[in-house]
């Protein structure tokens with residue numbers, strides 16, 4: 379079994395390096411744990427833990443987005459007899475990044491070879507299709523074109539082709555200009571990458587499905603549970619309980635006690651990491667991505683994902699055409715600074731979040747280096763129809779009159795103190811304190827985090843097995 383070592387790109391700032399074994403296998407349990415009391419709300423198929431529940435767990439997962447939910451599910455798949463809970467601050471799962479994204483199942487073309495993103499995206503794509511097939515979750519394998527519109531972009535496209543090959547992207551092909559129209563009749567370009575295995579899906583639906591499966595395996599989901607702190611368990615009456623469940627996770631309404639925890643808190647991942655003594659860096663900077671909607675009369679112009687050749691300076695893929703599962707077509711997303719972590723609209727403002735961002739040394743350096751790009755994106759956000767000009771390079775038949783403002787998502791973009799946008803997935807754990815050494819944090823899970831979620835979950839559980847010896851529980 380080959381061991382894969384992640385030395386996070388933040389190692390220089392003393393974030394720990396972490397060893398994971400990517401080849402670990404597990405068997406799905408044949409026996410479900412049915413002894414636990416399940417209080418099911420038949421109306422929405424979800425059960426809730428009640429106030430009388432003792433709330434003692436072996437592992438608690440914080441964050442009910444797709445990464446947290448996949449991790450919780452994976453824990454019970456591998457360890458059917460342990461007690462696992464998931465804590466989510468909202469009244470529903472998947473309300474933030476997971477429920478506000480492009481819904482693309484990425485094939486792994488863009489990412490630096492051998493990075494976690496590259497490895498886990500390709501693995502995650504296969505796992506995602508398999509999961510959806512087994513659970514009757516609809517998706518469309520409609521494919522994707524990355525289109526170069528001039529000579530310079532053709533050179534950049536060659537780099538992407540090279541990356542795609544190194545990353546073992548399935549079925550990838552290069553198309554010359556005249557071949558593009560055979561795949562997407564209304565699309566224009568000089569050269570393109572065709573990725574037939576790229577798909578579209580509703581990731582909130584996938585997360586809900588994982589949630590139900592997790593509960594059927596005996597897991598508890600506590601919604602409306604906002605984690606506000608982690609501390610040593612001093613409140614259990616018996617000494618043996620304090621020894622067995624040494625960690626207390628404090629919430630807005632109640633506390634749970636556990637042996638270990640995993641935090642997958644998306645836009646708040648840095649704040650929760652600091653709560654267990656991890657470093658302040660990388661900090662999460664919220665970057666809003668706004669979409670436009672193509673009018674119903676024009677949706678038939680687009681049946682595949684159509685992407686530009688991305689600017690290699692930024693981790694964003696560029697404004698693209700994305701067909702959605704409901705038949706609509708989204709155009710976007712752009713990338714503008716959000717003034718609030720969960721700020722989906724321009725007027726959403728949080729003084730704490732705003733001051734926290736603009737006073738962070740990394741942000742000041744980033745802003746100084748990228749002032750022009752930032753301003754251009756802001757202008758395009760206000761005069762959103764300007765983005766249509768960029769998109770008309772691919773689909774000339776789309777005009778400004780064919781689009782209207784659509785929804786938005788906010789990316790949890792990790793930024794280091796030197797002003798670098800952290801590209802790869804990052805994990806962190808503070809070995810130095812009794813509380814810290816029991817809590818593993820997922821500090822950066824940007825796109826293609828949803829595609830990769832099942833593979834990230836396997837990796838996290840493998841890490842927990844190694845670090846906490848879960849097999850012995």
Ligand SMILES: Cc1cc2nc3c(=O)[nH]c(=O)nc-3n(C[C@H](O)[C@H](O)[C@H](O)COP(=O)(O)OP(=O)(O)OC[C@H]3O[C@@H](n4cnc5c(N)ncnc54)[C@H](O)[C@@H]3O)c2cc1C
Pocket residue numbers: 440441442443444445446447465466467468471472473474475476477478479480481482483484603604605606642643644645646650666667711786787788789790823824825826827828829830
């Ligand atoms: C605009 C946009 C487009 C994207 N497009 C794609 C795409 O096409 N394909 C793709 O693969 N990926 C895409 N992504 C990335 C993808 O959405 C994320 O990688 C993925 O959703 C991350 O999941 P998560 O569970 O880590 O985070 P989230 O979904 O944000 O979940 C984190 C959860 O933690 C909860 N939480 C936070 N703090 C607390 C607390 N104190 N107590 C309890 N709960 C807490 C939050 O409420 C939230 O539910 C996109 C992202 C954005 C924003």
